[in-house]
Amino acid sequence: MFKVKYRYLFTLLLAAYSYLNILFTEGDRLFGYDINPILFFTTLLLMVLALWETNRLVQYQIEKAEWKAKLHPLVAFFLISLLSVTLISLLVTGALYLSYEDEAHNMITFKLSLGFAFRVNLFLHSINAIYYFITRFKNAQLEAETLKKQHAEARFEALRNQINPHFLFNSFNVLSSLVYKDADTSSKFIDQLSNVYRYLLYNQQNKLVKLSEEMAFIESYIYLLKIRFQDNLEIQKDIAKDLRDTYIAPATLQLLVENAIKHNVVSRNSPLSIRIFSNGSYIIVENTIQLKEIKEESTNLGLNNIKNRYDYLCGKDAMVINANDVFTVKVPIIKEDL
Structure with missing residues (x-):
């Protein structure tokens, strides 16, 4: 004093x-x-x-x-x-x-x-x-x-830098079956797989990326999933064009899509529906709830880390809603780079 x-x-x-x-x-x-x-x-x-x-x-x-x-x-x-x-x-x-x-x-x-x-x-x-x-x-x-x-x-960082090992193994399994059946598709599959890992590698140290970059990344990720699950997985995207220059934490959407597939049945009899869309100041990822009979152990670590991450970045929590057979996660849009 x-x-x-x-x-x-x-x-x-x-x-x-x-x-x-x-x-x-x-x-x-x-x-x-x-x-x-x-x-x-x-x-x-x-x-x-x-x-x-x-x-x-x-x-x-x-x-x-x-x-x-x-x-x-x-x-x-x-x-x-x-x-x-x-x-x-x-x-x-x-x-x-x-x-x-x-x-x-x-x-x-x-x-x-x-x-x-x-x-x-x-x-x-x-x-x-x-x-x-x-x-x-x-x-x-x-x-x-x-x-x-x-x-x-x-x-x-730890969560973002690790894609579920099962996803990697499954991707290689899909690729091995494609190589002899469809050379063109297998080539595109390799390109999209490299896009996914390139994005994760280049954005390891970034707190935020443009939403347009995240959406380009999620397109590659969805392509890999669609080759694997075919018509058993339906993913819709509806992001307002004026939000493309806003920001989001890298791999947020991938983690939420992966979380939906991890805990729910994806089959011909029970196709899984996932929707990614914008609403006001939030990006929303929602999926139908059709939980697996043999549930994978869940610690909610991924969702909690995403919530903590956004609280740190912008002072707002990501909202998790489980109601009416629909699981919804609302992620706040960040207007400016940090």
Whole structure:
């Protein structure tokens, strides 16, 4: 607190307040002799200034020494400041003695100076203690928020950088069956598979990508899925054109589509329907609910990480709704790159 930019203004205001308070309560009469008002105010101003500056120097030395003693630094700071209070009071007593040459009042002058200096010093240290704990509280909040964001970032990075191994194995299985049956389709399949992994590789370190880039990526991803599932999987896309230059976290849509396939039946008798569309300030991915009889173990890690990710990026959660046999995830659209 003692290093604040406007400390000299605060010193002047505190001295003026003290001067007016003493005049109002007629405290100057306690000296037993008349003191020139200008000299009296100047004395108070110099006392407050001296207290502030000595405290600033002591605080600087304590911070520089990186205080490690068991005694709390605020307590040590206050105890050390009492020495400056005493010294300043002695100097004021001597100055007034030289001005008025009235030795009989020296002890009274010293006591009054000491009392004033102690009260001002106590007030300053009380404000400093409040400032100290508020600053520590804010720093702790900031550190906690930073750690939370870093944790969300790390978890999403891990999630984003791994496509389900089953998807990779299944893609190779599909490719191996295509090679001998349809060379053209197998060639296109390889191109689309390389597009998927190229996108993931190039955007590993990016927090956001344009929605148009994500949609181009999801087109390649859907192509691979359609070759595998044929008519058993239906995916519709309806994204407003004016949103193409907005932003989204890389691979968000892929993770949501993959999540839908992971937990639901995809068969000729029960084709899975997935819809990707925009609505206001959200991109929505919804699928019919037709859960597998033998359910894969779910920790909701993927969905939770996506929610944490968007909370970190834009302060909004991705919304998950499970109702009327439809599973819906609403992802907030981000207007500007970060």
